[in-house]
Amino acid sequence: MTVPVTDRDAECHRGVVERRLGVVGCRAGGGGRRAILRMPDYPGQRIVALAVLADHVMGEAFYLAAPPGRWALTTELAVDVLAPLPWPDREVSAAARILCCDARGGFGTCEVTGGDGAVLATASTRLQYVAARAGAGPLPDAAPPDAALDVRAWADDGTGRAELRHPQHWSNNYGVLHGGVWAGITELAAAAVFARDGRLRTAHLHVRYLRSAEPGGPVRAEARPVHLGRSFGVLEVDGTDGTGQRCVTATVTGRRDGGVAP
Incomplete structure (x- = not known):
């Protein structure tokens, strides 16, 4: 319906x-x-x-x-x-x-x-x-559309990692880190693994939101390969706040050159 x-x-x-x-x-x-x-x-x-x-x-x-x-x-x-x-x-x-x-x-x-x-x-x-709860107060002035997220992403030992250093700058009207930004951080951690492989690009992203991040520290995502093949790969990603509390969990699928082709 x-x-x-x-x-x-x-x-x-x-x-x-x-x-x-x-x-x-x-x-x-x-x-x-x-x-x-x-x-x-x-x-x-x-x-x-x-x-x-x-x-x-x-x-x-x-x-x-x-x-x-x-x-x-x-x-x-x-x-x-x-x-x-x-x-x-x-x-x-x-x-x-x-x-x-x-x-x-x-x-x-x-x-x-x-x-x-x-x-x-x-x-x-x-x-x-x-x-409903009260908003976080007046919104700051808009930045240019290409304003840098200030995310650092890298891969080592087969694990992808991403860190958003100043999450308070990317909160929604209620003072909570925007769900779309959380999703993007998990994807950037996964993309760091795909970049090392060289054949795969993100084709599917599924994020589950467990709780809000505690304020006051960077948020991080860690992507672990479940499968990395020639045509597609699957990674599981956890997102944590500055206290180490798990806030999101995600599954990211990469395919050769991205898109829907096998």
Whole structure:
């Protein structure tokens, strides 16, 4: 069942993270939510920006359908890259819709398309509704779309690692590290392993959010290979906060040259 989204709050709750990574023009449309991403020039931010776009536009659809006094919290986010990056389009569009929803939460999907209408990526999410809380205060000024995430990623002994040194700069309106940024950090750790192999690029990313990161320290992701073959590879990734507490767990699949081809 598709749940229509009303225009009771047509204003997009686009935060500083979305603005920094180039998400613009979020609006109601087609029974769901639509937005545009201006692709960052920095290669290491493209998957991060894609994850932020998907998390934002699907989250907005659920936000507009939320019961009074409730907030939509992402519990799972999956992204499939169908066309290998980098894409030729400088701007891509995302269209999200809710497939099922009740007072507890629901499941939604998103398609990312280029200027010719070709589907470049798809995404899905599971969200739950929780009691709304006050925002984190005024948003800082927007940085340019290519503002550096300040992430360090590397691989050693077959394990990929990524570290976001200043997560407080990439929080959402509620002071929590943006779910799309968390997804991007796990992908960067996995991509460090794929880069050493040289044949594989990220084609699928599935993140499960366990808890919010505690403030005050860097967040880290560690990617461990489950399988690295000639045509595809699978990695399991854990994301931890500065206290060492596990906050996210993810599965990342890489395929030869990315995309859907075996």
